[in-house]
Amino acid sequence: MNNNEFDQLYSGECDISWVKRKRLDVAYGPHERNRYDVYYPDGEGPEAGWPLVVFIHGGAFVKGDKRRYQMRPALSGVRRGYAVASVQYRLATTDPLPAAFADARNALRHMVAHADELGIDAGRIVLWGESAGAELACFTALVPHCELVDGTDADPVPSVCGLVDWYAPLDLLAWNRQIKASGAFAAPDGGTLLETICGATGEEFIAKAALLDPNNYLHEGMCPVLIEHGTADPLVSPRQSEAFRENLLDYLPEGDVPFRLVEGGVHGIADYENEENLDWVFSFIDRVTK
DSSP states (O other): OOHHHHHHHTOOBOOOTTOOEEEEEEEOSSSTTOEEEEEEOSSOOOTTOEEEEEEEOOSTTTSOOTTBGGGHHHHGGGGGTOEEEEEOOOOTTTSOTTHHHHHHHHHHHHHHHTHHHHTEEEEEEEEEEETHHHHHHHHHHHOSOOOOTTSOOOSOOOOOSEEEEESOOOOHHHHHHHHHHHTTTBOTTSSBHHHHHHTOOHHHHHHHHHHTOGGGGOOTTOOOEEEEEETTOSSSOHHHHHHHHHHHTTTSOGGGSOEEEETTOOSSGGGTOSHHHHHHHHHHHHHHTO
């Protein structure tokens, strides 16, 4: 996949006109991209508030926003009785990693702190991300306490009921080797995209990549995790998800790590948003939010 194809993948707006009840551009931080939207089912909802699906968009940490069409599968949760929040975060083109990681975690903190105002049930939240957004969702859901590279984010994040991971590039070192070998996303200075967005090279890049890999923080008591990945994904090897599942099974029972390889599936939501697959994903969300 070249840069133009990648740009096309992360362009295009999601139709939100059919959702009657919504709160747009809720600020969770000072930056202009520190915003999320919340979409609600019709009606008053449960007394404790709506169960919440929080979607985090992908885009290799350099593209995308909270209203791109990638949120469409998660947004369908509104028809299934869920409030759905879509999170926007700082892009690494101007704010190198781990800025996006801190933003994702701060967005969740903000939602939980303002649960009554938002009309959501803070005890029934599921995170869902695709591609780079899935990396952010995984880190937020599975790493309750971590002092990030720049010394921020020392406070723990609230726990969630479950996590949906669609083709996350969790091991940034492996991802860097893959895209470097393929020639994808070459940086103007001769480096790689990941070195650029991390603002680091050499040993510093290796250390930062390790710090941001959820595989290095797995522990007892984690929430259930659903994982999907396409066998023909040209951007992120499905071996990333296979290895992640193997690591999770050291701590979670097999039933709490549902896993599906989508035969012939590539990168992006097209191979994942069919009704049969979404029924499977939402059956998981239904189970963990009961």
